[in-house]
Amino acid sequence: xxxxxxxxxxxxxxxxxxxxxxxxxEELDLVEHLLARLEMERLWKDVREGFTADWEAGKxxxxxxxxxxxxxxxxQRAA
Numbered sequence: 001x002x003x004x005x006x007x008x009x010x011x012x013x014x015x016x017x018x019x020x021x022x023x024x025x026e027e028l029d030l031v032e033h034l035l036a037r038l039e040m041e042r043l044w045k046d047v048r049e050g051f052t053a054d055w056e057a058g059k060x061x062x063x064x065x066x067x068x069x070x071x072x073x074x075x076q077r078a079a
Contacts, residue, residue, distance in 0.1 A: 007015055
């Protein structure tokens with residue numbers, strides 16, 4: 001594993017593939033879970049940045065008002 005830390009970035013992918021190929025089957029679920037978690041965190045960061053930019057651009061200025069209207073409409077329909 002120490003060898004991975006010394007490889008140039010372009011060499012990490014093949015080295016990681018080799019390590020994954022050599023993993024025991026029972027450890028593959030853990031690796032899959034870890035990779036899914038990393039992807040989720042990356043995507044969530046992108047989503048947060050998008051919402052922050054939209055908020056700063058004033059795209060949600062009426063959000064509270066719209067939510068109140070929708071809730072009022074839902075209450076009327078349920079009655």
